[in-house]
Amino acid sequence: MIAPQQLVEQILARATVDDTIVLVTDASEAALRWAGNSMTTNGLSTSRSWTVVSIVRDGDEAKVGIVTSASVDAADIDGVVRSAESAARAAGPASDAMPLLAATDTDPQWEETAAVTEIGAFEQLAQDLAMGFDGTDQLYGFAHHQLHTTWLGTSTGIRRRFVQPTGSVEINAKRGDASAWVGTSTKDFTDVPGTKMLEELSTRLGWASTRVELPAGRYETLLPPSAVADLMIYLMWTMEGRAAEEGHSALSAPGGTRIGERLSALPLTLTSDPAALGLEYAPFVATRSSSESVSVFDNGLDAGRVDWVREGSVHALAYPRAAAREFGAEVTVPGDNLILDAGGSLSLDQMVAETERGLLLTTLWYIREVDPATLLLTGLTRDGVYLVENGKVTGAVNNFRFNESPLDLLRRVSQAGATERTLPREWKDWFTRTAMPPLRIPDFHMSSVSQAS
Structure with a gap:
């Protein structure tokens, strides 16, 4: 698979319109699901999404065409670029038209590879849940960890990169006809208070008696x-x-x-x-x-x-x-x-x-x-x-x-x-x-x- 930085540069090199913006996001995701006091599914996935924003200018007016692709085949680059440019030429004037921002210093992390997660991120949570599974309350829930690495490049020279971590845990517990929910967000699952969440669920179910x-x-x-x-x-x-x-x-x-x-x-x-x-x-x-x-x-x-x-x-x-x-x-x-x-x-x-x-x-x-x-x-x-x-x-x-x-x-x-x-x-x-x-x-x-x- 072509490196994201190379993808950005190849798209910009093939562009024929006045301005071009490229965004490439590589996603690494891990998920864990449980139901009825038993782990049911877990998995890892990786994906890529890249977008070409083509801009055709006529004086102060600008027309925009946007095409997004999930292809990892370099042979598809030309087709996506041409499609975005055709869409721009056929579009009406954009109401938000402005000059693109000028080049800044290249992000020092620009050349770094995509961040990745792994199932091991859920290790402590899984241990906490295992103790909960031994109880009589029925536990259901989902944990999700995402690392999205985005590269932004423009024809005016901007090169920026950012890694966005996103994590969440939701636990639903049932006791008879009563149900209770707790959830938390996290960057990396090192700070998820699994035991405390289970204790809170038990307390709320007790209130429901x-x-x-x-x-x-x-x-x-x-x-x-x-x-x-x-x-x-x-x-x-x-x-x-x-x-x-x-x-x-x-x-x-x-x-x-x-x-x-x-x-x-x-x-x-x-x-x-x-x-x-x-x-x-x-x-x-x-x-x-x-x-x-x-x-x-x-x-x-x-x-x-x-x-x-x-x-x-x-x-x-x-x-x-x-x-x-x-x-x-x-x-x-x-x-x-x-x-x-x-x-x-x-x-x-x-x-x-x-x-x-x-x-x-x-x-x-x-x-x-x-x-x-x-x-x-x-x-x-x-x-x-x-x-x-x-x-x-x-x-x-x-x-x-x-x-x-x-x-x-x-x-x-x-x-x-x-x-x-x-x-x-x-x-x-x-x-x-x-x-x-x-x-x-x-x-x-x-x-x-x-x-x-």
Whole structure:
């Protein structure tokens, strides 16, 4: 198989249009699955995906053609390049057209080979699970480790490389009719607290030995970090400058955007940071397509820390270079991690101990947007909703459908605990790297009772 660096250079050498961008990603993945207290499957895979972005210019206008291939045969290079160039010539003008960024110093890691994982990454987790398999609770779950090495090259001389590690573990436990879920994200599986996760599952299943039926309504509710992550991710996905400027989103305001508007009395700061310890992501733009928040013309652009919300106020929206120029805004690159912090120090258990009466959620599921203008979301609770009375969990209650807006939740949150790394339940296949605190919402809206388990 041709080396990725050589693939980049050969594509650029064969290009005949004004500008060309090449992205090559070599993926190494390991997976482990278990069901009914027994390991069922494990496996390793490697793959390659490469994309040619061809740009044809006519004055200030630019037309773009994009073709992606998974071929590892060098004989296919010409065909893919010609297809991308033909698509560019036939395309309409791109609304996000900009000059490509000029060459920077070649990444010192450019010539390195792809990073690889192995089944051995799961060794400690497998040992922890083996002890759990000896118990009476039925355990199901999945562990996934990915190392994606990406090389970015452009006809203007940019050469950049990054290795993105992504790992996750989900464990579902069942005892009778009760079920419970825990999950965590990780870079390399050296820090997965397998034994602690199993203990947490057992505790929650024990809580479910007492059942309480509650009607729909507004309840004081403790949202664990996982549930907070799912809600904040959706908020960040909507923080696009163009949509806000044009009045199409919940971040719009008369004559502009809601940047500077106070959302919360608490000093909540919602951040993306490529250098965040344990949650690192590529410190530059490497995208195969354009959207309202990122542009192929910005490939190679440095990506730094962004405070989407700072000290309780809306602070930033995503603007590619073209949108930033159009609206007179600062160029802002969306991030691939998300961290919410308010300086809290309490754990979720300590917040439970301070609760007179309320609900403790586990995870949220099947989240969908109801009203873009207010960012109203609906979804279901899943795998454990628990009643807290006088500082203790006294039983499990039925599941609910909820209706809430993340923006409105930030306004109403009355307490935030200590920020910790977590795994979103709903969005983990698209967004894994998060750190969130537990939040206390005094009146979380459970709109109806759900039969989901």
